Amino acid sequence: MSKHAALDTFGRSGNPVIRSSAFDSRASSDSERMTLDGAVNKTAIMLAILISTAAISWNFPSPFIVMVSYIGIFAAGIASIATFGFWMPFIGFIINPRPYLAPKTWLVFAVGEGFFIGLISLSFETMFPGIVLEAVSLTFCVAATLLFLYKSGIVKPSQNFVLMVCSAVFGIFLFYIGTLIYSLVTGVSPEIFSGSSNASIGLSLFIVAMASFSLVLDFDIIEQSAEYGSPKYMEYFGAMALVTTLIWLYIEILRLLAKFRSCLLYTSPSPRDLSTSRMPSSA
Numbered sequence: 177m178s179k180h181a182a183l184d185t186f187g188r189s190g191n192p193v194i195r196s197s198a199f200d201s202r203a204s205s206d207s208e209r210m211t212l213d214g215a216v217n218k219t220a221i222m223l224a225i226l227i228s229t230a231a232i233s234w235n236f237p238s239p240f241i242v243m244v245s246y247i248g249i250f251a252a253g254i255a256s257i258a259t260f261g262f263w264m265p266f267i268g269f270i271i272n273p274r275p276y277l278a279p280k281t282w283l284v285f286a287v288g289e290g291f292f293i294g295l296i297s298l299s300f301e302t303m304f305p306g307i308v309l310e311a312v313s314l315t316f317c318v319a320a321t322l323l324f325l326y327k328s329g330i331v332k333p334s335q336n337f338v339l340m341v342c343s344a345v346f347g348i349f350l351f352y353i354g355t356l357i358y359s360l361v362t363g364v365s366p367e368i369f370s371g372s373s374n375a376s377i378g379l380s381l382f383i384v385a386m387a388s389f390s391l392v393l394d395f396d397i398i399e400q401s402a403e404y405g406s407p408k409y410m411e412y413f414g415a416m417a418l419v420t421t422l423i424w425l426y427i428e429i430l431r432l433l434a435k436f437r438s439c440l441l442y443t444s445p446s447p448r449d450l451s452t453s454r455m456p457s458s459a
Contacts (some may be wrong), residue, residue, distance in 0.1 A: 376435060401414060
């Protein structure tokens with residue numbers, strides 16, 4: 177069995193938007209080939225730009241910046257669809273992936289996603305002070321841990337592992353679509369999606385786990401593609417896919433922490449209850 181089961185088994189990543197069949201073509205010369213260092217460097221640059229634009233929409237939430245952020249988010253969506261394609265369950269790709277566009281779309285993608293992250297982070301921070309720092313720290317800790325486990329061979333993307341993760345991600349994607357339809361029809365979000373019940377927290381834990389495992393598949397596919405000699409533009413494509421998974425992981429960790437905070441808020445005794453409990457009982 178091949179060393180890279182993630183690429184061999186399905187030809188796709190656990191990432192909801194990446195299809196690794198796009199990695200099938202080979203470069204005609206060494207100077208045009210994708211390298212692992214190149215993909216890592218481009219991922220770092222994208223994250224730096226994303227964090228910078230997120231800081232703008234976070235620190236300057238004026239009406240003008242909010243308007244610019246929405247325009248950036250819309251542009252990032254167009255760039256993502258142009259690069260990754262548009263896929264629907266049971267139908268397939270309505271718009272096929274065009275990875276060769278990644279060198280032209282990555283900057284718009286990084287800037288727009290940064291504005292998106294900044295706005296959604298500010299929204300959560302307003303409700304739960306300190307939650308963003310916790311979510312950012314956990315996201316990078318999870319990513320670093322999984323990268324170490326992957327490189328050390330402790331976590332291997334075996335055929336069964338890939339089957340499990342890809343099946344779970346497909347189910348999560350269907351759940352997202354069902355939740356969106358339910359919310360549009362009823363005007364409210366399902367309790368299991370946005371509530372703080374045990375079932376809702378358990379679901380978020382499961383989604384965070386699958387998003388984390390998706391990173392392993394992305395690592396494997398990018399490494400395999402570099403060894404295979406894919407074209408240079410695949411460095412941008414692989415970096416965009418990996419950043420997309422990191423954004424997904426961050427948002428789900430943010431939602432999970434918010435559920436924990438809400439659960440503690442509703443179950444913690446009020447100061448009045450504490451003072452009452454400390455009063456001596458009458459004989």
